[in-house]
Amino acid sequence: MEFNIQEFMNGIIEKNPTEVKFHQAVRDTLTSLVPIINENPIYCQEKILERLIEPERTISFRVPWVDDKGEIQINRGWRVQFSSSIGPFKGGIRFAEDVNLDTIKFLGFEMVLKNGLTTLPLGGSKGGADFDSSNKSDAEIMRFCQSFMTELYRYIGPNTDIPAGDLGVGYKEIGYLFGQYKRLANEFTGTITGKKHNWGGSLIRPEATGYGVAYFIKNMLENTGQTIENKRVSISGYGNVGAHLVEKLDELGAKVVTASDPYGYIYDSEGITGEKIEFLKELWIVHRSPIKKYAEKYNVPYYENMKPWREKVDIAIPSSKENELTLRDSEMLVENSVLCVCEAANMPVTEEAVKYLKDNRILFAPGKAANAGGVAVSGLEMSQNAMHCSWSADEVDDKLKEIMSDIHKTCLKYGSEKDGWVNYVDGANIGSFIKVADSILSQGVV
Numbered sequence: 001m002e003f004n005i006q007e008f009m010n011g012i013i014e015k016n017p018t019e020v021k022f023h024q025a026v027r028d029t030l031t032s033l034v035p036i037i038n039e040n041p042i043y044c045q046e047k048i049l050e051r052l053i054e055p056e057r058t059i060s061f062r063v064p065w066v067d068d069k070g071e072i073q074i075n076r077g078w079r080v081q082f083s084s085s086i087g088p089f090k091g092g093i094r095f096a097e098d099v100n101l102d103t104i105k106f107l108g109f110e111m112v113l114k115n116g117l118t119t120l121p122l123g124g125s126k127g128g129a130d131f132d133s134s135n136k137s138d139a140e141i142m143r144f145c146q147s148f149m150t151e152l153y154r155y156i157g158p159n160t161d162i163p164a165g166d167l168g169v170g171y172k173e174i175g176y177l178f179g180q181y182k183r184l185a186n187e188f189t190g191t192i193t194g195k196k197h198n199w200g201g202s203l204i205r206p207e208a209t210g211y212g213v214a215y216f217i218k219n220m221l222e223n224t225g226q227t228i229e230n231k232r233v234s235i236s237g238y239g240n241v242g243a244h245l246v247e248k249l250d251e252l253g254a255k256v257v258t259a260s261d262p263y264g265y266i267y268d269s270e271g272i273t274g275e276k277i278e279f280l281k282e283l284w285i286v287h288r289s290p291i292k293k294y295a296e297k298y299n300v301p302y303y304e305n306m307k308p309w310r311e312k313v314d315i316a317i318p319s320s321k322e323n324e325l326t327l328r329d330s331e332m333l334v335e336n337s338v339l340c341v342c343e344a345a346n347m348p349v350t351e352e353a354v355k356y357l358k359d360n361r362i363l364f365a366p367g368k369a370a371n372a373g374g375v376a377v378s379g380l381e382m383s384q385n386a387m388h389c390s391w392s393a394d395e396v397d398d399k400l401k402e403i404m405s406d407i408h409k410t411c412l413k414y415g416s417e418k419d420g421w422v423n424y425v426d427g428a429n430i431g432s433f434i435k436v437a438d439s440i441l442s443q444g445v446v
């Protein structure tokens with residue numbers, strides 16, 4: 001019997017009616033998998049999809065803390081341990097006001113497949129809280145992180161579940177989370193990645209997601225006989241991912257002309273280069289300041305309440321949040337002859353926009369392939385922690401390049417079409433699914 005995707009999705013929607021981002025992430029994956037599932041009836045017989053979309057464990061908890069005025073605040077925290085079929089659970093923690101179970105489930109599901117592409121033994125999970133750290137004092141952030149970890153620490157460990165940072169969780173938050181974990185668990189292990197280098201972090205981890213995206217785009221262009229040099233690039237965001245992406249693209253000879261936040265974007269026609277890169281890197285990562293400050297300092301245009309996708313560029317890289325690049329944005333990019341759209345954030349391009357880009361044969365890379373460098377270097381941090389050693393920046397960077405190249409090869413293997421165009425969405429989904437599904441099959445009904 002043929003696999004009926006609509007029927008399957010109806011079941012998921014009925015069971016999880018409010019989780020629309022989770023539906024979107026699952027639908028995107030299943031759409032690629034239909035042929036593989038039909039060719040391998042064992043996946044249906046053994047209920048692999050049903051097992052893949054149901055997290056192994058979901059933890060929801062209260063996070064009480066006291067603000068600087070002495071008032072008690074209550075937030076919600078979650079950890080969704082999605083799949084440990086190819087390794088211990090692994091995935092970041094997101095702190096943002098709009099985080100809910102739907103956000104964490106879609107991100108956790110994406111992690112399972114992303115981690116399956118990295119070539120490393122990493123399962124998938126994700127966590128977070130509806131907490132906005134951008135308007136809190138350091139003392140408030142510390143008290144919040146300590147309360148969050150006081151509950152979470154029971155469920156994580158170096159061989160069980162290894163959290164890391166994500167949106168709203170940088171060095172500062174990782175430090176407070178790790179400090180409290182160490183105190184409660186009475187151990188100094190590699191349970192959290194993204195640590196500072198002087199207390200167990202890996203060199204290149206902060207840069208890894210952005211650098212990895214740049215390496216992946218280089219591979220995509222080279223595969224079509226083009227180079228990255230002199231390409232004009234628009235990005236959104238300028239956080240951990242965006243700022244390091246700008247740095248690596250500049251090094252590879254491309255010119256990034258935009259950066260943005262929820263309130264607007266800047267356009268620097270000469271490119272974000274030289275000392276401007278250092279300024280940009282500090283702006284969000286250190287100061288949590290708005291992008292408008294870049295326009296004021298370097299006297300470049302700032303467009304309030306607008307997104308950068310209306311600018312004419314060769315490459316567009318959404319690097320901030322899910323569903324930020326819409327159908328209308330993708331139409332403008334295609335009208336302006338964009339060559340490549342690459343997701344640096346998780347699921348930043350809407351379903352309609354992805355379809356439009358693919359229908360127009362634009363080179364399009366999904367985040368689960370292109371931004372996997374971050375979690376890959378987190379995996380390398382785990383290895384260094386387990387071996388009680390520290391690799392040089394060049395060693396880690398070389399491994400990162402190799403991993404991104406391997407992910408690209410997987411996409412080519414499973415996503416190349418007859419006319420030579422590569423469907424990177426199918427390539428990433430199929431390549432990873434086969435690895436994860438076959439591991440589930442090997443381990444019995446668990």
Ligand SMILES: NC(=O)c1ccc[n+]([C@@H]2O[C@H](COP(=O)([O-])OP(=O)(O)OC[C@H]3O[C@@H](n4cnc5c(N)ncnc54)[C@H](O)[C@@H]3O)[C@@H](O)[C@H]2O)c1
Nearest residue numbers: 166167168209237238239240241260261262320345346374
């Ligand atoms: N940090 C990692 O290693 C990593 C790895 C893989 C994927 N990601 C994904 O990349 C994205 C960015 O993560 P990050 O770690 O850079 O977060 P971050 O908090 O360091 O930076 C987020 C940036 O996005 C901007 N932003 C937030 N909302 C926006 C909006 N609505 N429009 C435009 N800009 C907005 C912020 O101003 C900030 O510059 C997320 O989707 C995250 O899940 C991160």
